[in-house]
Amino acid sequence: MAKTDSFFIRASVTTQNNATFDQDNIDLGAYVDALGKSVLRIHNVAVQIVNNATNLPPSDGGLTADMAWQLTTQSQSALVAATDKSVISTGALRCIAPGGELYESSDVIPQEWTQGYLVGVEQIYLGALASANWATTDITVNVVMECTVETLSQSAAMALALSQQ
DSSP states (O other): OOOOOOEEEEEEEEEETTTOOEEEEEEOTTTOBTTTTEEEEEEEEEEEEEETTTSSOOOBSSSOEEEEEEEESSOOSSOOOTTSTTEEEEEEEEEETTTTEEEEEOSSSOSEEEEEEEEOSSEEEEEEEEOTTBSSSEEEEEEEEEEEEEEOOHHHHHHHHHHTO
């Protein structure tokens, strides 16, 4: 497989503290072309969870508050389990009241893979959901993915793309 130098893809999704799932798509059309045998390899995912207004960590409203995010190869209408074939990476954040201590939980470990995660679809999706107990109105999940573009045989690239749709 031909490899290129790594580069970074950045994306974000903002969710309101109303327990409603929000999702944005990440266009990979410049990197992925199954017919042209080009696929994307995600080597690792770095995540930042912030108050949308201040870029500081979100704060609770004196109650226990939860939020979760996911990166998938298929559009979703809700959070899905790690066993769903579309899941690339997921994580969660919990703030425990009354002390207001933040705990981070990554439920697909690792966020950094030894061989990377191959993506053969032209769009992936970043989704998030926050409980109603956050004092912060909007919570933004920012991701930075270290990636490379690789070439597979046309049949292998097409098989990968079809398995991720």
